[in-house]
Each structure stands twice: as C-alpha cells, then as structure tokens.
Amino acid sequence: MAEYETHEYEVLVIGAGGAGLRAAIEAAAAGVSVGLICKSLLGKAHTVMAEGGIAAALSNVDDRDNWKVHFTDTMRGGQYVNNWRMAELHAKEAPDRVRELEAWGALFDRTDDGRILQRNFGGHRYPRLAHVGDRTGLEMIRTLQDHGIHKGMAVHMECTVVTLLKDGPRVAGAFAYERERGRFKVFRAKAVILATGGVGRAFKITSNSWEGTGDGHSLAYHAGAELMDMEFVQFHPTGMVWPPSVRGLLVTEAVRGEGGVLKNSTGRRFMFDDIPDLYRAQTADNEDEGFRYTQGDTNARRPPELLTRDHVARCIMREVKAGRGSPHGGVFLDISWIKARLPNAEEHIRKKLPSMYHQFKQLADIDITKEPMEIGPTTHYIMGGVRVDGESQMSTVPGLFAAGECAAGINGANRLGGNSLSDLLVFGKRAGEYSAKFAREQKPPAIDARQVDDAAKRAVEPFERSAGNEGPFQVQFALQELMQDLVGIVRSEAEMGRALAGPEAVTRRCCRAGVAGYRAFNTGWHAALDLRHLLTVSEAITRSALERKESRGGHFREDYPDKDPAAGTFNIVVRKNRDGGMDVVRTPIPPMPAALKAIIDEYK
C-alpha cells in the first residue's frame, strides 16, 4: 500500500449535517474517540436549508397532542409501510431532543407563556413544529456545531469519502480525499456512521445542493449493505419555477401553514377538488374553516393545501397538464390574500416568513406580501436508504450505521414535513450511542492494502482519460435529465424500462469522463467521482420503482394508479450480488404489536 495520511478513530462519522453532528456529539459523550468528515465546510450542510421546523409532540400549543398522535400521523403519512418501531421511537423521543437543543443554546420562537412555540404543518394533526421563523435548520445546525466543537471530536472539513473499507464482513474505515490539496486519506475505525443526506442531484429539478449525490447510499450498497424503499422519492410540491436559475429552490410549506393557498390560472383553489378518503374527516371543506385552522383555531380542520406532500405535488401536476398552470409551468401560491382577513398582514408575513420574503424579493423581483408566487414540484427528499435496525441504526454490515435521510424506515412511503429534523436528532443520537457501544466491544480492524490501492487507482482514472473526452458535468446533466423525465413524479413500466437502458449508456459515458488540471480543489474531478454514486442510486430507485406495481406515497405509477393492499405488506430491498449486479427483493414488514395497532385505531 502506498503511504497515505492515516487517521484512527473508534467511531467515524461521515457527514456533518444534523444527523452526523448529533451522532458525533453522542459518541463523544460516550467517551470514544470520534472523527467527523464533512464534504463542505462545517455548518454548511443541507440541514441549513430546512425551514419549517422540528416535529415533536411537546403539546405546548395544543394539549391534545402526545406521542401517540404523532406516531399515528407519521404512519398514516408513510402509508403504513414505515418501520413501525422507528416511528414509535421517533414520536416518543423527539420532544426530549428538542428540549436538549434549547439547553445547548437554540432559541426557538415562544408562546405567550414563554414556552417553545409550535406551528401547523402538512399531515400533522396538531400544531407540532418547534421553529425559528423559517430558518429552523440553520438554528439547529448552528446549535449542534457550536456545542459539538467543544466536545473533543476531530473535524475533517472538505473531505469526501470515495469508498468504505472492510475487514472480512465488518466495516474497517473509509478511504477519502481532502479537497484542498487533493490528497488521499485513510480512516481506520471500529464503527462508521453514514449521515450523508439525500440523492436530489440525481434529478434535474431539485432543492438539493451539489452535495446530495447519494454518497452514503452508494457507499453502503457497495460495501454490501441493503438499501430499502428506494422507490419512495419525495417531490416537494412547492419549489420556485422562475427565473430558470432558481428552478427547484424550496418554498417552505410554512407558507401554506401560515394561510397560503394554491390557485390555478383560472383563480380556482383546486386543492378542494380532490381530498383523499384517508384524510377527508380531518380536512376543511370550506375556505373559512381552513383559514381559521391556520390562525390557531383548534376547532377548525386543516385546509387541503396542508394534505401530504405527495398528494399536493400530484394535484399541481394535474393542473399544469390540464393547461391550467401559471405562465412558467407551475401554479400560484398566494399568501398575500390574507390581507383580506388580517390587519397588518404585510408585516405579519415578513415576520413569519422572513427568508421567503427575502428569497423572492431578491431572486425573482416578487413581493410575496403583495402578489402570488409561481411554484411547482421539486425533488426534495428520499424516504428510502440504508436498511437499519430500528433501535441501533446498524445496517446489515457489522459496524456500519446510518442515520438521517440516508437511512430508511421512519418515513415509509412519504415523509411529513418537520419529521426530518426530528429524525436527524432522534436517530443521530441513537446511532452515536450504539456505534460507541459497538466500538468499545471490538478490536481494531485491519486495513487491507489492496482495497486502498484499488480505490486510489480508480479515483485518479479521470485524470488519465484527460479532458476532451466527456465532460463530467455534461454526463451528470444527462443523467439528471433522464431521471427527471423517466423516473420522476409520474412513472410507468415503459418509461422506466427506457431509463434502465439509459444508465448503461450513461455508465459508458461515465467511464469516458475525463478531467484536466491538477488535483487540488478540482471541482471537475469531484463531479466525475460523484457520478458513480449517482449512477448507483439512480439504478436502485429505478429498479425498486419497477418492482412496486402500485401507487403509494411518493411513488406514483400511471400504469398502476391505485394502492394495492397486498403491496402494503412488504418493503423493497436492493443489494449487490456476487457478480456485481443489483438484486431486488421483497421483504415482508414484520407484524405490528397489538399495542401499536390499538394506538393507530384510536387516533387515526
């Protein structure tokens, strides 16, 4: 093995968003040595983009709320294919995780009696989201970062993992490069936690930053772990559509939570036209009741704009396809109309939605207190990910853990807004705790020189091909276009079949992608290395989506538009077979304990 800078930790955390930071804090508190790898600078992870809030049944605003209602809401939102144990733990533990953030310095908005204020959000029965205006993610990551830096973890910034290393069946560490100089690094660790976030960059229109290339999903898969629920991708209903340079940029659901309504080009509030039976009893049937709900009337039912994200996204697509869209291919989201109902509405909007006001004013010349926004669906989140044990977050590879968006289970077929930030905290903590426990029980693993040399050789191949072949960015654009068109919001067997042939063509192009220049901070090179991850997750999404012959949550099949009760009994799992191909298997969902069933019956 060539000489590489080598670091040793008991627990290595890959990813420094909410889940990674929370995991690192917990592992460090357990007294093991912790290394934390961030793809960007510390504190820049995609968690900063989360706007709406953290879902936790604190019952500060509505005392009818409790963990059982939150659990039931999460299961219903996930269309009952969630890992019920994770949904249960999440609902039970989220309140403590939020209070803990406050003890570490987070400053949430307050109720009149000085407690943490909570707001309404899609799919949540009661006001449940602890928030700071519409910049909750920033508050959360900064709190974790400022707390974490004093806890003795070693932070490796602008460092990207190329492959995981193994010692027999167990994980042994990671092989990475640091961007600043382009040098390789070897990390030896008894336990590795993946907290790498999502895969949005596999699609053309996305709210995700360049980092969301499915690294953790792909690293785990190639290390032999199983991925589950990969067909469930969440298309957030409200992304910006104009101007082109901001297409996909998120418009927080809090706009609707504060009273914003969706209208088509004829001015009709089309969300009243299609309310699913599952939600009919809890949805307002007139505009007045819906508005009262957003203003805190606990006797009112929620407006149909706050139905689950998958449903709202499809309704928007339907309006656009029927020719009732806005000029740039979206629909209208209007918060300015609340002027008719509230005194000081303009000031109220600026106060409740400061970053949205700022974002539209600066990037689209739109004043949201005066005129409607144009919005359309954007790839936002993947419910699927590394298949983990609900308690410990360990994958099927010993010593390899996953938490946050890159892990599967908690969200089932569709995630409720606000359940992500709480997921990061609850399962980040659990991953930190159980990885530390695992690490303490293990001897240090051995690093296999051949694995390291192979990875290093593969990583520098784009330079050997040199530029003038395929540009890495162009190959990435081609893949994004393909996934957007053929495996997007509305799917079919024929289109996905074409998509599967596509990645093979893209793979060939990937193999030709070359880069020029030297290794230090070479963005073209990084794009070339990310391609492998993107291809892996694209294939996993497509194969899983082909296998699920029904429509459920984020997964909608034009050729199977209905939900099939029989398909609600299994999850779809992919794993790498001995020949390097991708196996797709159906895994039965374990039966839910009677106590949990009773809770769902009581609160649904």
Add this chain to the structure above:
Amino acid sequence: MPTTATFRIWRGNAQGGKFEDYATPVSEGMVVLDAVHQIQADQANDLAVRWNCKAGKCGSCSAEVNGQPRLMCMTRLNQLNLDEPVTVEPMRAFPSIKDLVTDVSWNFRVKKGIRPFKPRPPDAPDGTWRMQQADVERVQEFRKCIECFLCQDVCHVLRDHKQFDGFVGPRFLTYAAALEMHPLDEERRARELKTTHGIGYCNITKCCTKVCPESIRITDNAIIPLKERVVDELYDPTVKLLRFFRRK
C-alpha cells in the same frame, strides 16, 4: 440585457495568479454563481468555487464581485453593468487556496476560543425554561448569521492591518454578543473580549454592517452594546475604587 457577458475571474493559488476572461451566455434572472457554474461546466472544469445552497442560506459562495464583497448566489446579473467585464475574485482578507476558494480555517479556530453557552438552571421542574419572545428576538437577529465571513473580509483591522492574532473580527463579536445577550446564558466574557478577543480594535466604521447579506446590524446592535458591557464590567468607577481599597 445582452445575450452574452464577460466574466473576469481570478485564477491562481497561494503562489500567485491572474485574471482570465470568459464569455458566457446570460439570461433573465441569472446570478453571478450561475455564470461561474456555466463557465465551470463548459470552459474550465477545474475552476475552484465553493457553493452549497444557492439561496443565500449557507454562506459558502462569498467572493468579491466588481470589488464588492457579495454572495455570488444572491448577486443578480441585472444589478451589474454587463457592457464591461464583471470581475470575480476571492475574498482578499484570507489566504488563497485556489481560484475563488480561500483558506477560512482561521475563523473556525477563533470560534473555538470563545467561551461556549452556559445556561442558568432550568426554570421549571420538567427541566425547561421560560423566555419571552421579545428577549429572544434580540438575539435571533445575531443567530441569523450564515457565517459567510464577508464581514471579516471587509474589516480593515483584519484585511489591512492583519490583526488575526489579537482580534476576532465582527463575525465573532456578533457571536459573542449572541451568547452574552442570550436570555439564559450565565457565562462571563468581558475580560476576554477586552484582551484576547480585541474588541477595542473595532473603531465602528460599520463596513461589516454594510456588507452583511443577512442585514444584521452588526455594529449598532452587537458590537457597541458589547463594548458598553466591557466598560461596565471592567471600568466601573465604584468597583475600581473598591478594588483599590481592597488591595491596600
């Protein structure tokens, strides 16, 4: 708006570099970061630039556009004169790494040197606290900071006088102010603010406030009250007198 524009981008590293011109198509709604990305994809794959959210929320894409410290993702092309080349260069107060990327690691070290949050004991038996919205809002202004370090870039104490060892800069005075004014915090930082953090170096020229993309009133709301606190705690005449007599 013209259909193409020229961007004069600084290319180089710690050893030196020069501006290079790139012509690229432009269209309505574009920001400087879009143009840089286009150039990177089509003409210069190895052009180094930091970015993440592209929405003014992460503070990664700080640079100097036509000499002004700006977030590239929030600088619309229609605010610039495109008849002339648009210059894009890295933040000049920090050491160069490559092209538009600078070494900002000093900021992370400085933050670690500021005493962390220390809350008072919980107010309620369930371990929670009570705070009023008005008290929280004062500090929330500072917590809007996205750590783009543009205020550090423009501060003459750092940029021109290179006082990196004796002054933490406007970002971390704001950070200290957020902690000091936090309704729950009980830590004392006045002595360090005066000594190691060098608050006295700030002569309130307000350049930091002017460039803040989050419109935080750094000088008026953070630094000046902090200076007053230092004076209150360390130069109170009664306390001084008491100390004087105690020493005798």
